[in-house]
Amino acid sequence: MITQIYSLKTVDEALACIEVGATNIGVNPTAKNSGKTFDEALAESKAIFDAVGDKATKVALTIDDTEEERTKIIETLHPDILHISGAEDDATPELVAELKAKYPGMKIMQAVPMTGPEAIDKAIAFSKFCDLLILDSVLTGVIGTGAAGVTHDWAWDKAIVDGASCPVIIAGGLGPDNVADAIKAVRPYGVDSLTKTNKNGTNLGEKDIEKVRLFCERAHATAKELGI
Numbered sequence: 701m702i703t704q705i706y707s708l709k710t711v712d713e714a715l716a717c718i719e720v721g722a723t724n725i726g727v728n729p730t731a732k733n734s735g736k737t738f739d740e741a742l743a744e745s746k747a748i749f750d751a752v753g754d755k756a757t758k759v760a761l762t763i764d765d766t767e768e769e770r771t772k773i774i775e776t777l778h779p780d781i782l783h784i785s786g787a788e789d790d791a792t793p794e795l796v797a798e799l800k801a802k803y804p805g806m807k808i809m810q811a812v813p814m815t816g817p818e819a820i821d822k823a824i825a826f827s828k829f830c831d832l833l834i835l836d837s838v839l840t841g842v843i844g845t846g847a848a849g850v851t852h853d854w855a856w857d858k859a860i861v862d863g864a865s866c867p868v869i870i871a872g873g874l875g876p877d878n879v880a881d882a883i884k885a886v887r888p889y890g891v892d893s894l895t896k897t898n899k900n901g902t903n904l905g906e907k908d909i910e911k912v913r914l915f916c917e918r919a920h921a922t923a924k925e926l927g928i
C-alpha cells in the first residue's frame with residue numbers, strides 16, 4: 701500500500717514522515733496556496749528532495765503552472781512522479797508523450813476532481829495514458845484539485861478503481877480516523893493525506909508526526925488484512 705504524505709515544508713518533517721511509514725513524499729513547489737514565491741517554494745522543495753534521496757518516492761505538484769515553471773520544477777527537483785493537479789492544465793496524451801520523451805523514468809499522475817459521478821468516465825479516460833491517478837476532493841477557494849480536507853463519495857472511487865487501466869491513489873480528507881474504512885470501501889493502490897495529518901487541521905500547517913504514524917500504520921495494516 702502506497703502511503704503518500706503532502707505537502708512537506710521542511711527536511712526534518714519529511715524525514716520524520718518516512719521514519720513512521722510514508723512511502724511517498726509530496727511537495728508543493730508551485731507556491732499556489734502556500735503564501736510563498738515560486739523561487740522560495742522551489743528551493744524548499746529541492747532541499748527536501750535532496751535529503752529524501754532514495755528513501756521514498758518523490759512526488760511534485762504542478763498546478764496550472766506555465767510551461768517554463770513546469771520545466772523548472774522538473775529540472776530542479778527530478779521528481780519520480782509529476783502530480784498534475786490544475787484546473788486548466790490536465791494531462792493529454794500529447795503532453796504525457798512529450799514529458800516521457802524528455803524525462804524518461806518520470807511518472808505522470810493526474811488528479812481527478814471528485815465532484816460527482818461524472819468523474820468516473822473522466823478518470824477512466826485519463827487512466828489510458830497516465831501512469832497513475834489521484835482521486836481528490838475540491839473546495840471553493842483552494843487553487844487546484846485537492847487540499848480540501850473533506851471526503852467525497854467513495855463509491856465513485858471504487859468504480860474508478862474497478863475500471864481504470866492504471867493504479868489509483870485515493871485522497872480527500874483522509875486521516876488516521878477514516879483511512880481503514882476508505883481502503884475497505886475502495887481497495888486502492890495507495891492513500892494520500894494532507895490536512896488531516898497536519899497539526900492545526902488546515903492545509904497549511906506543520907505535519908503532526910503522530911497522526912502520520914497512525915495514518916501509515918492503519919493503512920498498511922488494513923491492506924495486509926485485505927491481502928492487497
Ligand SMILES: O=C(O)c1ccccc1N[C@@H]1O[C@H](COP(=O)(O)O)[C@@H](O)[C@H]1O
Nearest residue numbers: 706707844846847849872873893894895
Ligand atoms: O499539497 C498541497 O499543498 C496542495 C495544494 C493545492 C492542491 C492540492 C494539494 N495537495 C493535494 O491535495 C491532497 C489532499 O488533501 P486533503 O488531505 O484533502 O487536505 C494532498 O494530499 C495532495 O495530494
